[in-house]
């Protein structure tokens with residue numbers, strides 16, 4: 001793969017694994033993250049360009065894409081991956097958390113898409129990949145804010161895709177399920193299910209870039225289940241959710257195990 005690819009939120013987790021997988025396929029990767037120390041370290045370990053970026057700022061995001069093109073060449077793919085997940089009861093959610101989550105997860109992705117399209121549409125080529133979540137189509141207690149943010153990402157991505165689809169530019173959403181990164185610290189997996197690893201999501205991104213599609217759920221099997229469950233009644237959906245323990249996972253988590261993550265996502 002001889003593409004030039006910029007990835008946000010790639011100092012760790014899914015973004016870092018994706019950078020590594022794309023690099024292994026021959027892509028030239030530039031990574032960006034708000035965490036300056038971590039992004040420099042990650043870039044050093046991969047031997048790629050690593051830059052500080054705050055996806056909520058037009059100025060910062062533009063500077064990131066400019067610097068990426070300066071160091072690696074014309075961008076073929078932009079992956080909007082940066083995201084945070086505050087969890088807990090809806091009534092306990094602070095306005096500051098709500099604003100920050102919407103700012104990063106929604107505004108950051110919309111901004112990244114618009115700035116990428118500004119570069120790609122005049123060239124008639126390119127691919128924007130937005131990392132959404134299964135949480136954008138499957139709603140659970142304790143996750144109202146994150147659910148809302150990821151549903152917005154899916155709506156925005158699909159509308160943008162429909163708008164530019166005849167102009168040579170692809171816009172896709174990738175919907176991972178529970179994946180073992182800091183983001184799920186202190187939460188348990190749905191009963192009887194194993195979390196994905198960041199490398200599983202990375203492999204799906206590599207495949208999606210090779211064969212652009214509107215939406216991809218990871219794992220694929222869950223995508224089929226979600227399409228089927230859309231036909232279920234509310235009662236049946238809730239029964240499935242209870243059987244998996246999804247009604248409790250984001251309310252009865254381990255706050256101590258989540259402390260470091262919580263303080264990281266509130267400190268940027």
Ligand SMILES: NC(=O)c1ccc[n+]([C@@H]2O[C@H](COP(=O)([O-])OP(=O)(O)OC[C@H]3O[C@@H](n4cnc5c(N)ncnc54)[C@H](O)[C@@H]3O)[C@@H](O)[C@H]2O)c1
Pocket residue numbers: 008009010011012013014015032033034035053054055056081082083084085104108131132133134175176177178179180181182183184268
């Ligand atoms: N881990 C999961 O279970 C899971 C499931 C579905 C979707 N996702 C999504 O995948 C993406 C990556 O999540 P992850 O699990 O790797 O989390 P992570 O916390 O390991 O990594 C996210 C990265 O984004 C960076 N970031 C946060 N705010 C930023 C900002 N304003 N500008 C630039 N970078 C910023 C963080 O510093 C961090 O390095 C997110 O969009 C997340 O919502 C994760």
